[in-house]
Amino acid sequence: MTIRNPVEWGSETFRQGTHAVNTGGHAIYHQEDINSLVPKICRIDTADLRNVIRKGLEDFGVYRTDVIFLCLIYPVVGLVWPGPPSAATCCNCCFRWRPASR
DSSP states (O other), X not given: OOOOOHHHHHHHHHHHHHXXXXXXXHHHHOHHHHHTTOOXXXXXXXXXXXXXXXXXXXXXXXXXXXXXHHXXXXXXXXXXXXXXXXXXXXXXXHSOOOOOOO
């Protein structure tokens, strides 16, 4: 989209408005054309589902961006994460541990 001057913008807005009014009038006065736009309903059977699953698995095998993402992000997060992971830090996040009194 480019920056236009007010005259160009106004003429384009007016053209779009007249097109919308024209299209709306056509939809009101020509009802027989609307019935021709009803989509055809198709049945889906097991062969169609098998075909779709096969194509999906082929695409998944070719485009493994999820694995590439995990291989790149997990080491970075491990290096940036504050402190080494341990059982004590994990438990402190979930529970408030108090030392046993003696």
